[in-house]
Amino acid sequence: MAISVGSAPPGLTLVGVGPGDPELVSVAALRAIRAAAVVAYPVAREGGEGMAAAIAAPWLEPGQRRLPLLFPMVPEAAPRIAAWHAAADALAAEVAAGQAVVLLCEGDGSLFASSSYVLLALRQRHPHCALRVIPGIPAVCAAAAAASSAGIPWPLALQSEALLIRPTPDGAAELESLLEQAAGAATVLALLKLGQRWRWVRPLLERRGLLPNALFAQRVGWPDQLVTPAVAVPPEERPYFSLLLIRQGWPPVLP
Numbered sequence: 001m002a003i004s005v006g007s008a009p010p011g012l013t014l015v016g017v018g019p020g021d022p023e024l025v026s027v028a029a030l031r032a033i034r035a036a037a038v039v040a041y042p043v044a045r046e047g048g049e050g051m052a053a054a055i056a057a058p059w060l061e062p063g064q065r066r067l068p069l070l071f072p073m074v075p076e077a078a079p080r081i082a083a084w085h086a087a088a089d090a091l092a093a094e095v096a097a098g099q100a101v102v103l104l105c106e107g108d109g110s111l112f113a114s115s116s117y118v119l120l121a122l123r124q125r126h127p128h129c130a131l132r133v134i135p136g137i138p139a140v141c142a143a144a145a146a147a148s149s150a151g152i153p154w155p156l157a158l159q160s161e162a163l164l165i166r167p168t169p170d171g172a173a174e175l176e177s178l179l180e181q182a183a184g185a186a187t188v189l190a191l192l193k194l195g196q197r198w199r200w201v202r203p204l205l206e207r208r209g210l211l212p213n214a215l216f217a218q219r220v221g222w223p224d225q226l227v228t229p230a231v232a233v234p235p236e237e238r239p240y241f242s243l244l245l246i247r248q249g250w251p252p253v254l255p
């Protein structure tokens with residue numbers, strides 16, 4: 001694909017780069033990345049590499065300027081709001097200076113992503129900044145595909161089923177009630193931010209007889225990907241990049 005660095009017109013493009021495997025970047029994403037003069041990406045600490053930047057690394061060009069944007073992962077609101085505002089201001093300043101800028105987002109930029117806050121901050125603070133959004137493959141879809149590829153068919157939703165993508169609840173009572181609601185409403189659950197919660201989530205699922213219905217997925221798309229029936233994963237802390245799919249029933253009409 002012969003696209004020269006900086007050949008895109010001035011503007012900001014939010015680019016979803018998928019969950020880990022650089023091959024899962026879309027053609028549109030690849031074109032936007034290649035044509036950018038400035039490549040921005042989230043980092044959780046000063047000097048950090050950034051997940052999205054690591055995913056897109058094979059597609060970056062030496063002539064592109066890197067712009068790491070610090071989004072601290074802290075519970076307090078003030079530092080997070082300040083970071084979103086600072087990121088929006090920095091990106092808008094690059095665009096105002098005539099640059100073609102991409103902001104890389106892990107997975108899809110509309111799902112629990114820093115780029116969504118940047119999008120909101122931009123609309124508020126720099127409403128005239130030229131902006132485009134390119135979707136990416138969410139980790140949940142990549143996990144289902146990886147399971148199906150491994151011989152564990154995992155359609156996310158069929159017929160009148162619902163799919164609920166949300167963070168794993170913080171406590172057992174909340175998860176119990178979520179499981180009951182999901183069972184009653186034919187809802188498949190996709191629980192993100194599983195990591196340290198797996199310690200208590202696993203015994204809870206086992207007590208309810210739900211372990212055979214659950215799929216565990218960790219670092220999907222990375223060389224050390226682990227996608228396996230949840231029963232195979234001991235109740236220990238897992239990495240932040242892990243999720244759980246729970247299907248408590250199937251529609252009546254199936255092949």
Ligand SMILES: C[S@@+](CC[C@H](N)C(=O)[O-])C[C@H]1O[C@@H](n2cnc3c(N)ncnc32)[C@H](O)[C@@H]1O
Pocket residue numbers: 019020106107108109110111112113137138139140191192193194217218219220221222240241242243
């Ligand atoms: C802040 S959310 C980002 C979601 C992302 N924007 C997407 O579209 O998938 C982070 C959570 O997504 C899940 N996640 C993201 N990438 C993952 C991966 N490669 N493997 C497993 N889970 C992942 C994990 O549950 C993690 O805690």
